[in-house]
Amino acid sequence: MLYINALFLMIIIAAIVLFIVDNVKKEDDEDCKIVAIIEFNKIARYVLIALIAVFVFLRIYGFGEFPGGVNQDGAMAAVDAKALADYGTDRFGTKLPAHLYAWGYGQMSSLMSYCMVPFIKLFGLNVITMRLPILLASLMGIAAFFFLFKKLFSQDAALIAALLVAANPWHYMQSRWALDCNMFPHMFIIGLMFLVYGISRKRYVYISMIFFALCMYSYGVAFYMVPLFLLAAAIVLLVMKLIKLRQVILAIVIYFVVSLPIYITMLINAKGWDTISLPFVTMQSFPDSVRTNDMLFFSDTPVTQLFQNIKTTINLVFLQKPDLIWNSIDAFGTIYLCSIPLVFMGFVICLYKSIKEKEDDKKAMYRLLVIYSVCAALVGVFINGVNVNRINIIFYANIIFMAVSIYHIVSWKKYSSVVFAVAYGLLSVLFVVNYFNAWEEQIEKCFYSDFMDALYYIEDFDFDKCYITPDTQYEGSYAVSEILTMFGLDIDAEYFQGKTNEFNGKSIPYSERFVYSNPTETKPVYDEKVVYIIRSSAYSNYDFSEWIVDDFGDYIVVSSQ
Known part of the structure; x- marks a missing residue:
């Protein structure tokens, strides 16, 4: 795999260099139209759709058997979901908790457990009903990715993007076992998709707020990332006069109505207040919590920890160094090891277009993508001991930039599509084979x-x-x-x-x-x-x-x- 990754890395770098050299010669008035909008013939479209269908099938195939065993966090989410289905409480008897007690010293986000409830109610407690919510959320993420790119570029570009995310190692692996925090990136990308559509049709902005609010029930780091993103997005859209103040206020109201119980829960624990129990929700005090130890601001040596966090984030996200076995396979990384140059190129393109794009709607979309990526990267800075699942919010951004780069290169020279098809086709096949064989033998031991x-x-x-x-x-x-x-x-x-x-x-x-x-x-x-x-x-x-x-x-x- 070392030589294969190195070969594809060199080919991708060469393609990027040639693309840059050719396009820097463009006139200023053409800079925002570096490439023509790509259009595939019907056969090419059917091939892309068929490939997406194949990867969706592989996503679903045997998801109750592979990976073998059960992760303890997934088991806990499912046991609490079973209690919620039977009695409307968690396993300790707390009625409709906004946040789950979990291990006591470390709590668990509740969204995944609540999503398990209807499946457990219908089909009982088992591995399939435990994993079904994250699988469905991941498939919804692929759909959101498609519609996001369709709005930004074209349907054909959206097909390329959907195929990339469907075949992505990180996206594939997290969708087949139940970890509460992995709901976060899917809720966010769905919210982002609705927000992008809301630039032209405002009712979608209000729908997006529901999904951004659900992020707060998905993972604790959302409290750092989501409000910061929404604040920056609101400022950008207001300054560009693409949204009115009263619409922003209504969006804020919707967001806080949905997310208020979890915000109150966090406030209770920050202030040391007592549990608040209402007929429809319990906002619980967790006196034994040690979660603040995960935060940069509560470190004994914040400056040293800051540099350590930056180093860890670079190693994990951009250099794709090995992580926990259930998060990535070393030989493939989170987005395939050869893909990082495409991520950087895509970021630069989006940053450039966020300034130079002539259509205000599209300029705003590019700005939202840039803001998203910056806010996601900051998660790695603010959280100590970052691993793939702790900074999972950044990987959709990486895939977005990767797809933007491939779209531009293929639009520039259509024959380059063959190169990308061969490279990622081969890597995808090797990944799937490894996943169901060598990796499966290792992970089932870790999953008991x-x-x-x-x-x-x-x-x-x-x-x-x-x-x-x-x-x-x-x-x-x-x-x-x-x-x-x-x-x-x-x-x-x-x-x-x-x-x-x-x-x-x-x-x-x-x-x-x-x-x-x-x-x-x-x-x-x-x-x-x-x-x-x-x-x-x-x-x-x-x-x-x-x-x-x-x-x-x-x-x-x-x-x-």
């Missing part, structure tokens, strides 16, 4: 596939007590073992809370029936009503000679059944 198989295996066992290892994510990760167990065995929220002792035909309290501990004796006393799930590496520490032992890779089930 063997542990989940062990849980599914004992689901129909007749037991009074189950000892479950607390050593899943790391030694003593009690909370991770518990949330995975609650998901795998579909444990009822009120049973978990102790409001009832009835579960699966047994009347035994939850705390007595499920014990998150390794065996307390080296030779456990044989008991037909007891089951153990332990790590395979710990099996030799115990004498289970009288028991039935079932091997599930990294985990072992010990029982009498």
Whole structure:
């Protein structure tokens, strides 16, 4: 892959250089029309549509099986969603929370859980209903990307853009497992699309505010990024006289009506106030929260941390250095390793057109794209310990600039489309093959596939007590073992809370029936009503000679059944 990436990188750089050399010679009055609007024939359009359909199919194919296993954050979102579906509370009994308690020390955004509710209500708690909301949000993101480019350029340009995002590694990977913060970029790009259309038809501005408000329920960093973007966008549109003050005020009202509960929740925790419970929402206090440690402004050494954050952002976003395995595949990066020159070129084009474009509507659109990218980059500066999912808001911007560059180069020299088709076609095929094979073998270990198989295996066992290892994510990760167990065995929220002792035909309290501990004796006393799930590496520490032992890779089930 090293040589393939290097080859395509050199080809792309050469194409960019030739494009620049040829177009800097244009007369000033032609500068804003560097290229003609690209138009494909019917066959080319059908090919693009077919390719988009192929990648959408690959996006959907086996999304309940690949990646194998279950991530603990996704399991937690789903368990809370099941409680919301059954009782209108989270798993702890909090009624309609604006923000989820999650791990206690670190909370969880609520949008994904609420989106899971109708699917869990209809089809039960399982991997598919857990992952379906992020898959659908990602597909909506592709559609928003298409309409954004259609408004900015043309339908044919929109097809190129939609294909690029459909085949993008970051966009593909995040859509197939459930992580609450990954809803953020999709809500934002949909909001941005409606805002762009709202420049000419104002009712779309008001619709955009709903999606920008939903961003606040998607990820905490939205509190840095979204208000800053909206403020800058409002100033630009007001100065350009493309929107009236009363329309801005109405948009602000809509935004705050939808997002007010989460803003109040953040204020409660900033001021140390008590929980506020209303019939339709709970704005909860989280006294054990340590989330402020993630913020630059609360660092002990803010200046040192600032430079560290900038360095990390550059390494992660622009140099595409390796990140966590569930966020990217090293050989491909987030947008393919050879694509960064296209991102920079696209940014420069949009910046240039935001100044020189003669049509005010389009000039405003370019300005919104530039503002978006700058605000997204600032997320990496303000947040400590940035990784791909923490700065996920920037990747739509990168794909936008990448698509702008390819559109201009292909419009300039149509035969260059063959080069891009070969390069990204080959990279896409290699990525998909790697995703379903080598990467899958690695990720299922990180997503506790063997542990989940062990849980599914004992689901129909007749037991009074189950000892479950607390050593899943790391030694003593009690909370991770518990949330995975609650998901795998579909444990009822009120049973978990102790409001009832009835579960699966047994009347035994939850705390007595499920014990998150390794065996307390080296030779456990044989008991037909007891089951153990332990790590395979710990099996030799115990004498289970009288028991039935079932091997599930990294985990072992010990029982009498």
